[in-house]
Amino acid sequence: METPKIFESEYRFCLILWEHEPIKSGELVKLCREQLGWKPTTTYTVIKRLSERGVLKNEHTMVSSLVSKDAVQAAEIDELVEKTFEGSLPAFIAAFVRHQKLSPRDIDQVQQMIDRFREEEQK
């Protein structure tokens, strides 16, 4: 059977689960609040999603995992997300650096600028 893929954030959630399972869902919600900063509704949604995907099971409010830590493949999903990412963030959101296509030459040029600067400063 193929190991279910999970997102990085879900992976962090699973880390908590693996450490404390089997655990009452209510307590799990509290832990997620403390460690992840998740709202209770978020935790419940994630529990439901992961149980549908076969990563964990939720029986009579007791949550326990169905897959082991090693088996989980987080990295692949990471890439998938980028490909389906719809595009630019709405313009009114403050952002660090926006989507910008740099040609390899541009990349090199900028890198050179930085490198030269470092050298100058060290002198």
Next chain:
Amino acid sequence: MTALFLQIVNLSISASWLIAAVLVLRLLLKKAPRWISVLLWGLVAIRLVCPFSIESALSLLPSASTIPSDILTDPSPSLETGIPALDRVVNPVIEHSFAPQPAASANPLQILLPVLAAVWAAGVVLLAVYAGVSYLRLRRRVSTAVRLRDNIFQTEQVVSPFILGVFRPCIYLPFSLDETTLSAVIAHEQAHIRRRDHWWKPLGFLVLAVHWFNPLVWLSYLLLCRDIELACDEKVVREMGAAQRADYSQALLSCSVRQNRLGACPLAFGEVGVKERVKRVLHYRKPAVYLVAFAVVCCLATAVCFLTSPRTDTDTPPASSTDEPASRTLPLTEQSAAECIAKTLETLTLHSDGTVSFSLPEELPVSGDGKTALAVNLSATFSDAPGSYSVQDLLDDRRGWNGGERFVGSLESERGELVGVTLGVFFWTEVDTDAYQMYAGDSRELTAPFNYDAPAGYTAPGLQFEQDGPALRITCRMRDGSEPKLSFTLPEGISAAESDGTEVYQLLLVQEGEPAGSVTLYPFGASDAETLAGVDTAASSLPMQIFSPVALSNHAGYEGYQVQRSWDSGCTATAQYVWQDLRASSGDAASIPWQQMDCVLAYDWNVMPYFVEILLDEEGLAADIADSVQLVS
């Protein structure tokens, strides 16, 4: 809604001048810190939003209100851009396209502008909805973000870091950032928060949503976003040493490279070239105090010049800077023409110093296409011997009148005794070269006895009636202002109604909705006292001095004239009105059959110089009606 739209458009136009100035200023202040630019965009936002502004002589805005708020009802719509050259180019086109036609009841702008206003409102709603939906989707997307520390979260759902939340702003970062990049990014986003950029950007977008129709505003928003990013860089880097700056630049580079690797994403708003940002970061120097001071002064100057409006009382009205006539105008309609004519005729005054005058109303009706013009005739009739007359033409179809103009003319009293003065006010429409059609018009005559130095009021001539059962009372509003009264008894079932035709002194008689006759006044053949004195009012022959205007015609006449009652100055009589219907003719007029109708005739030259003709469809009624006729001054 339309008024709001117009206000917004005016604000947009005013702001556009400011935006142009800011664009120039940005170029000048390239070396100055970027927060100055952001401040300038703030000024632009204020200008776009604030409907109030202080008037100042220092204002560089060409016009306080380019689209006048009364443009919907203006007969000659025009813009006041405040630049005469621009006005001259734009306004003729607008007037040509949008001037209301005299016959139409609505200004074309009254139809167009509400439509435009609706389109604008739809655009605003669309943009607002887009913003709202985007925000909600983002929130959902980052709901599983894991807190790193404080208000910093990480999630696999995002590629580029950003801030979400207005009151409790949280920083959202992608997961796989290395240590250096992570700290650089966090520093940048925290600087954004300290600068309150998470307020300015959404607010700016809101302003953009309202002014979505103005491309300069889109440009401003784009540049605002850029300047915000650069200002943020500056804030972060200000306190950094060289090594840290190199690290920061590296972070910038790796972030963009990372995105590169993951797939090309379309260019979004406000992104600044990484190359430029790295350059600025590496070469950042704390700006000299004088530079900052200079930049601040520039900002203040811009604020004063563009956030204030030009003083409206020192503004020369557009009319005097273009070639339009100084007279005020209102749109030409049948009603406005009639009112203008009535008002003018009211002012006809004969002065005891031998002059005659009249005045035109302040606002003259003007047709949008310029094809209908006001023309005035003024003439005076003198008599130097009985039966001999001469006419002095003081005004012969004169045009080119201005509102409020007063004309005074001298009477040539050497021509003899003044018999009458006639003022005619007409509107002529040019239907073809040198071919005119009367649009509206009327005249007023002053006759002896004259009322010197007193303009008598003018009422539209006609017959005004009052019916009380069978008794009909008619007030004859005559051209010279007198109001003689005519009354008689109507047979059962017949009532009076207003005339539909062109005869001014006429009423219709109807029975059960069907025409039953008419009452008409016709002028005497002769109205001088001497000729009338020769009339035998009791004689059974038709006095032509009285009845010639009708009786002299080859195709009509009164037959069987029989006097019922007579007195010194008049009589009532019955007769047969006979006529040929010329409309039925196709050739030989002599062969058209004669028709006849009963009629009642009455006159009294002491009451008015008109005789009364009452036509009746039904036979046998004339005698009784003639009995009841009364003519009183």
